[in-house]
Amino acid sequence: xxxxxxxxxxxxxxxxxxxxxxxxxxxxxxxxxxxxxxxxxxxxxxxxxxxxxxxxxxxxxxxxxxxxxxxxxxxxxx
Numbered sequence: 001x002x003x004x005x006x007x008x009x010x011x012x013x014x015x016x017x018x019x020x021x022x023x024x025x026x027x028x029x030x031x032x033x034x035x036x037x038x039x040x041x042x043x044x045x046x047x048x049x050x051x052x053x054x055x056x057x058x059x060x061x062x063x064x065x066x067x068x069x070x071x072x073x074x075x076x077x078x
C-alpha cells in the first residue's frame with residue numbers, strides 16, 4: 001500500500017465565491033490524510049477533485065490485472 005502515492009491535480013468548487021486547493025502528495029496508509037480543501041460557493045454546486053495514483057518503482061512489482069485497491073474517503077463539509 002505504501003508503494004502507491006496519491007496526488008491531487010485539481011480541485012474546484014462551483015458557485016459564486018467557491019474555490020478549491022490541492023494538498024501535498026502522500027503515500028497511501030491507514031491514517032487519515034487531507035487531499036483537498038476549499039471554500040463552499042453559493043447555492044447547490046458541484047465539487048470536483050482530480051486524483052492521481054502512482055505506483056512507486058513500478059518496475060519492482062509484477063503486473064497483476066486482478067489486483068484491486070479499496071479506498072474509503074470522507075467529506076468534511078461545514
